Structures are given as structure tokens and as C-alpha cells.
Amino acid sequence: MRIILWLVLGVLVILALKKKARDMQSRAYQSRSEMGPASAPSAAPAHTVKDAEDMVSCAHCQLYVPVSDAVLRGELHFCSVAHADQHTH
Template identity: 45%
Template structure:
């Protein structure tokens, strides 16, 4: 009777250890996958990243916009032609 109890106890310990090892293995595998996903996302971000561009403020509305979209009138920077026309029209009045 005692031998049977010891065998059952040993089987329970064996299955508990086996379950714990499987859980650790799955956790490490998921962490490694997450780490690889992060590295892939980081390299994709670096590859798609553009050079930064200077930002300018519109003389009419004070909104910042990229320097590549500037409209210059009377040595002032504007974000669009409409604002440049409004400023030109209001200063001539």
C-alpha cells in the first residue's frame, strides 16, 4: 500500500515538473518571437525613415508647414497661395 502511494506521489511530481518545463519553454519561445518581431519592426522603420525637413511658420496664420511647400511673397513665408494673396491684398489697402 505504501509503495503504491509513493508511486502516485512520484508520478504527480514528474508531471508537475514536466508541465513547469513546458511552460518555461513556451514562455522563452514567445519572448524570442516578440524580440524578433521588434527587431524586424525596428529595421523596417529605419529603412522607411525619411530625412527630417525644416519647418516654417506662415506669416498669415502662423501654422508650421514643411519648407518644401513654402510660397514666398515680399520676403515672407506662406503656407499656401491663398494666404500669400490675402496678405498681399491687405497690405496694399
């Protein structure tokens, strides 16, 4: 029965060492990201991706919309399905 206690103790020591190694790694990563502004993963919310997106103007009202939000009819982009329908009718 005592061998189980030693096994548990050994596992705990291994887990503690692994946790310590992970802490040191994350600390090294943090100090690296403090030096370089490019490596800040938390400072990249979804809307910055949208800002970098290509903008197209609606062929009906000239409103600029991100290309992923635009409605494509043939060669023309529209801000909404309603404007696409108005243009084609």
C-alpha cells in the first residue's frame, strides 16, 4: 500500500516540475512580447481584421462596405440585397 503513496508523490513532483517549466516558458514569452510590439495576440480583436479588409462601394448608393459584407451581382457590388435588386430591376 505504501508504494501507491510513493507513486502519487512522484506524480505530484513531476506535475510540479512541469508547471514550473511552463511558468518559466510563459514568463520568457511575456518578456519577449514586451520587447516586440508585433507579438501581442490579445491586442488583435476581430474588428482590426475587418479594417484591413478591402472596401467596395455600392453601385447604387456609393456606400463603402467591406467586401465580405457586400452583395455581388455580376461585376457590381452592393451594400445590401435591396440595393442589388433595385439596380437590376
